[in-house]
Amino acid sequence: MAGMVVIGGxxxxMSAASAARRVAPERPVIVCEAGEYAAYGMCGIPYYLGGIVDRAETLLAYPPEVFRDRRGIDLRLGTTVRELDTAARRVTVANDGGAETLDYDTLVLAAGADPVVPPIAGIDHPRVFTVRSLASAAKLRTLLDSGSVRKAIVVGAGYIGLETAEALVAAGAAVRIVEALPRVLSTVDEPIAEVVDAEVRRHADLQLGSRLDAILDGATGPVAVVDGAEFAVDLIVLAVGVRPATGLLAGAEKLPNGAVVVDEGMRTSLPGVFAAGDCVALPHLVLGAxxxxxxxPAANKTGRVAGTVAAGGRASFRGVVGTAVVKVFDLEVARTGLSLAEATAAGIPAVATDVESRSRAKYYPGAAPLHVRLVHTPDGRLLGAQLAGREGAAKRIDVVATALHAELSVDDLGALDLAYAPPFAPVYDPVLVAAGRANRSEGART
Amino acid sequence: MAGMVVIGGxxxxMSAASAARRVAPERPVIVCEAGEYAAYGMCGIPYYLGGIVDRAETLLAYPPEVFRDRRGIDLRLGTTVRELDTAARRVTVANDGGAETLDYDTLVLAAGADPVVPPIAGIDHPRVFTVRSLASAAKLRTLLDSGSVRKAIVVGAGYIGLETAEALVAAGAAVRIVEALPRVLSTVDEPIAEVVDAEVRRHADLQLGSRLDAILDGATGPVAVVDGAEFAVDLIVLAVGVRPATGLLAGAEKLPNGAVVVDEGMRTSLPGVFAAGDCVALPHLVLGAxxxxxxxPAANKTGRVAGTVAAGGRASFRGVVGTAVVKVFDLEVARTGLSLAEATAAGIPAVATDVESRSRAKYYPGAAPLHVRLVHTPDGRLLGAQLAGREGAAKRIDVVATALHAELSVDDLGALDLAYAPPFAPVYDPVLVAAGRANRSEGART
Incomplete structure (x- = not known):
């Protein structure tokens, strides 16, 4: 019995492997993980870097023994997949002990996404980091703990760039953020990005519309060349994006960016090959594509579905609506559905309604401004929302996410019976205020 | 032109009056309010008592001038309605200046609810208070500010009783809560009530299954007789419930408790008579009755609908799902839909699924236990939810409230794409954990 091979731990x-063992305890499961850690919370890395989480091991969902001994998974760390032959159902793997071929009945590709590293001079300077793996984060944390990082540059002002900048500031560094686009956080529209921009500038230098051209070897550390100007720093962190790690999977149906297309059982277009996590394209329920x-969240859920289905069980993943939240210094920034830019790019006639409300009753201490943008069609189809504020944004977005799953209209959204008490919300919740305004107005077109 | 009369400010x-003036600026609107304040946030009273809100006026949504001068509403404070003749469309009102009759085209009854005052000996002791009106709260606050309240009894362990107990503790009093039922907070089921019970006992004495039999006149203040035992205190607050103030409205269709039945335009069964706010019964979308x-929230919304429709405009109120949240000392307690007890009482075959999850990623500081109870039918119809925890309960309940509006199933609930980042939620949000468990288990029957 060949069993299952999972590429990526x-x-x-690990969700796929665990699910498969639950569904079919008699079938062997091998997980090949190139790194030294399995099943860690990648989203926790910035908090480990910033010292909020003390030890790298704290980020592990479970230690390797749990997977090996309790779940009976053959977890192989430090093991790279060199070749994948989907016709022969065979992978060639290599680790310190040499190379080996493994036959499989079913394969789950869960290789994630790789950080983009721009091809510029000096990029391999030892003080240039990406923060996608716990191993490189551990090295960076050692460097931060040594006290030798006083000035740092973060390249990229997306989720990871901003979270990393916050972590480096928390670790005591003066941080300059360099972003090629003319604005931060391209997953939200301009009015919300402006709120984020102001918060970032309270804590770090923010240089928009600028590029890292090269990295020189300075006397005490790297020298970043940004738009021709030189910045001598102690550290450069690259956070310019990631791309799906799907190079092994030749011949499978993919999006132009390489993300593997799967059905609701996480099957790829290749027989016996499933995929899950950050390397797959998922049904976007608002976009319909x-x-x-x-x-x-989708990485965990799709892993579980892939493992269950690959092992002969029943499960399905319905899709996402694009919900995300990020802490940016003292700000919560959340979004779901389509931004106005995304809706417009998809050819959907969309407008936006912006309101500024409050996180609590106006008389209750701590009430903070809450910016709400609803994205909708002129005739009231709900498309998405964005929220930003010192509190009350992170989980309030879930109301709109739920409404998108249920295909509620803006009118429906405004009729919701949401929780009220002065410490937690105004009597008209900010989401209701925005929906009410959207119902009465024509909305903004930018 | 007789115009509109609104009973209750x-x-x-005030929402009804304001809406009516917007819809039909040419038609006069008179509001008769028995008290000295209009349009105040009644839910803020405990925070005013506890000193979190400094001045009574801070609780006013708007000062009277805004209603009178900017909105053109004839707002009459200190004005009681003595008689209502719905056949003649006439009310008799009285204030310091004497009695007067007012003819109307349309009437909006928005008289709210009156606190229940048990008919026991000594109940009119000057140190016995209810906390339904801002005027009596102001008197009580003056008493608290004088420093003469060291020991207090709160009768009733519902929302208002618990909020008031917290306020009195914040004001420096030792508080004993006396509740006739064997448990606190009957709007949630036992497992959640137990979490609340433990929190209350950290701050106050809690005496369940006990009754206030009488109030004696002691040497320094009232003496409460509770189950035969005497407690000499400085203050007694009654919070044993409220009842709809609908005595004026003879002949209208009402629930057995007196709440007026209205249609989606807030019309009562009497011609020309509308009702809104705490005196009406509303369509409960889960109960279907x-x-x-x-x-x-419903008071504000139904007021707006009543005023709009009464003035000839178009509006409707679809109903509630029973969402509520309360802060109980350091705990957030939220509920929506039907409790297991309510579902069972309504003849719906219901079970409950309880999980304990966390408010944030387990490694993120501040992550607190979050108790989640989902109420559902054995075949997966979602009926309600209850949440309790130090954080993360208050607005998370809105996901389930939204799901109830949209008639999502437990299965649908488990498939939602909810926001995740370590500072705000675990990767599987507690609501998803509960839904997943409910899908796999048979649930509890108590």
Whole structure:
């Protein structure tokens, strides 16, 4: 019995392996993980870097023994997959002990996504880091703990760039963020990005519309060349994006960016090959098309579905609506569905309604401004929302996410019976205020 | 032109009057309010008592001038309605200046609810208070500020009783809560009530299954007789419930408890008579029947609908799902839909699924236990939920409230794409954990 091979020991891969062992305890499961850690919370890395989480091991969902001894998974760390022959159902793997071929009945590709490293001079300087793996984060944390990082540059002002900048500030560094686009956080529209921009500038230098051209070897550390100007720093962190790690999977149906297309059982177009996690395209329920939205919850869920179905069980993944939240210094920034830019790009006639409300009753201490943008069609189809504020944004977005799953209209959204007490919300919740305004107005077109 | 008369100047009444003036600026609107304040946030009273809100006026949504001068509403404070003749469309009102009759085209009854005062000996002792009106709260606050309240008894362990107990503790009093039922907070089921019980006992004495039999006149203040034992205290607050103030409305269709039945335009069964706020029964969308759930958001919304429709405009109120949240000392307690007890009482075959999850990623500081109870039918119809925890309960309940509006199943609930980042939620949100468990288990029957 050849059993299952899982490529990648992250959240998706270990969820797949665990689910498969539950469904079919008699069938062997081998997980090949190139790194030294399995099943860690990648989203926790910035908090480990910033010292909020003390030990790298704290980020592990479970230690390797749990997978090996309790779940009976053959978890192989430090093991790279060199070749995948989907016709012969065979992988060639290599580790310190040499190379080996493994036959499989079913394969789950859960290799995740790789950080983009721009091909510029000096990029291999030892003080240039990416923060996608716990191993490189551990090295970076050692460097931060040594006290030798006083000035740092973070390249990229997306989720990871901003979280990393916050972590480095927490670790005592003066941080400059360099972003090629003219604005931060391209997953939200301009009015919300402006709120984020102001918060970032309270804590770090923010240089928009600028590029890292090269990295020189300075006297005490790297020198970043940004738009021709030189910045001598102690550390450069690259957070310019990630791309699906699907190079092994030749011949499978993919999106132009390489994300593997799967059905609701996480089957790829190749027989016996499943995929899950950050390397797959998922049904976007608002867009009505596959989209690449590589985030933690879907990685866990799609891993579980892939493992269950691959092992002969029944499960399905319905899709995502694009919900995400990020802490940016003292701000909560959340989004779901389509931004106005995304809706417009998809050819959907969309407008946006912006309101500023409050997180609590106006007389209750701690009430903070809450910016709400609803994205909708002129005739009231709900498409998405974005929230930003010092509190009350992170989980309030879930109301709109739920409404999108249920295909509620803006009118329906405004009729919801939401929780009220002065310490937690105004009597008209900010989501209701926004929906009410959207019902009465024509909305903004940018 | 006789115009509109509104009985009651609370949230519902002032919303109705304001809406009517917007819809039909040419038609006069008179609001008769028995008290000295209009449009105040009744839910803020405990925070005013506890000193979190400094001045009574802070609780006013708007000062009277805004209603009178900017909105053109004839707002009459200190004005009691003595008689209502719905056949003649006439009310008799009285204030310091004497009695007067007012003719109307349309009437909006927004008289709210009156606190229940048990008919026991000594109940009119000057140190016995209810906390339904801002005027009596102001008197009580003056008493608290004088420093003469060291020991207090609160009768009733519902929302208002617990909020008031917290306020009195914040004001420096030692508080004993006396509740006739064998448990606190009957709007949630036993497992959640137990969490609340433990929190209350960290801050106050809690005496369950006990009755206030009489109040004696002691040397320094009232003496409460509770199950035969005497407690000399400085203050007694009654919070044993409220009842709809609908005595004026003879002949209208009502629930057995007196709540007025209305249609979606807030019309009562009497021609020209509308009702809104805490005195009406509202469509309960889960129960599929009118129910009396007197809470702030519906008071505001139904007031607006009543005023709009009464003035000739178009609006409708679809109903409630029974969402509520309360802060109990350091605990957030939230509920929506039907409790298991309510579902069972309504003849719905229901079970409950309980999980304990966390408010944040387990490694993120501040992650607190979050108790989640889902109420559902054995075949997966979602009926309600209850949450309790130090954080993360208050607005998370809105996901389930939204799901109930949309008639999502437990299975649908488990498939939601909810926001995740370590500071705000575990990767599987507690609501998803509960839904997943409910899908796999048979649930509890108590």
């Amino acid at each position: 992250g959240a998706a891969g 596959p989209a690449w939205v590589p985030l933690g | 609370g949230a519902a009444g 009118p129910a009396w759930v007197p809470l702030g």
